[in-house]
Amino acid sequence: MTKLFDLIARLEGWYPPKTADDWDAPGLVTGSSSQIVEKVLLTVDVTDAVIEEAIQLGANLVVAHHPYLLRGVQSLDESLAKGANLARAIRANIAIYSAHTNADIADGGVSQALADLLGLSDAVALSNGEQTGHGRVGQVAPTTLGALAQVLASRLPATAGGVKVAGDFDQLVERVALCGGAGDSLIGAAISSGADVYITSDLRHHPAQDAREHAIHAGGKPSLIDISHWAAEYVWLDGLAARLADSFDQVEFVVSDVRTDPWDFLVTQ
Ligand SMILES: [Zn+2]
Structure with missing residues (x-):
């Protein structure tokens, strides 16, 4: 019998909570570490x-990337979504656990999974040049910006927003910087790394425009590729499920089918 404690110990060996950013709140959201776990949903x-999916599956645990109670909560009023979802999970004996920035930075973590999706070689963390840290930068076989974006679009799970690109379609790309999740704080590191392109999510107007102005002034790079935050992080889940299954052969691990990207359709002009 596998207890939640055993699973948490393994996850925290791979993704130590003390390596999370200061503002972050990874860890157990609901549940008892002594409860038995036979089925786990990853999201x-x-x-x-997702809670409905977990109930239908008979899951005992949801492992989520994003902490469900990251910001201050004054109430679990069930007339509101957060209270209703947590109450349903608790009543169904479903524990919820998250590994967030501690999973982003790890070898075998979120940004590494995105780097692996593109086959980056010699990848190191974009934030510090080490094996662990935020983002990744590495090499790909010479390609064009347009072809790289098409590869990304074909390998990421589908979303309404697709893959947005700032740069010339035919630009040569060999050095790729990326960051799973919202990565506009690493634009400066992407520029310093000499990357031909920087791939991340949630790029806002001003940081993106400043980066493109810098690139145009400096010779054209890095170009920018903006992808779905959910899709960028979802690609971590299959590898995590496989890794957990190797460690716990009595437990079933299921990657959620729910697309939690908030956007539903795109109207092109
Ligand atoms: Zn995220």
């Missing part, structure tokens, strides 16, 4: 649909 986000 980027906890949502109403």
Whole structure:
């Protein structure tokens, strides 16, 4: 019999909570470390649909990337979504656990999974040049910006927003910087790394425009590729499920089918 404590110990060996960013709140959200776990659902986000999926599956644990109670909570009023979802999980004996920035930075973590999706070689962390840290930078076989974006679009799970690119379609790309999740704070590191392109999510107007102005002034790079935050992090889940299954052969690990990207359709002009 596997207890939640055993699973948490393994996860925290791979993703030590003390390596999370100061503002972060990874760890156990609901549940008892002594409860028995036979089925686990892996997801980027906890949502109403994910809790429903967990109940239908008979899961005892949801492992989520994003902490469900990251910001201050004054109430679990069940007329509100957060209270209702947590109450449903607790009543169904479903524990919720998250590994967030501690999973982002790890070898075998979120940014590494995105780097592996593109086959980056010699990848190191973008934030510090080491094996662990935020983002990754490495090499790909020479390609064009447009072809790289097409590869990304074909390998990421589908989302309404697709893959947005700032740069010339035919630009030569050999050095790729990336960061799973919202990575505009690492634009400066991407520029310093000499990357031909920087791939991340949630790029806002001003940081993106400043980066493109810098690139145009400095010779054209890095170009930018903006991808779905959910899709960028979802690619970590299959590898995590396989790794957990190797460690716990009595437990079933299921990657959620729910697309928690908030956008539903795109109207092109
Ligand atoms: Zn994220």
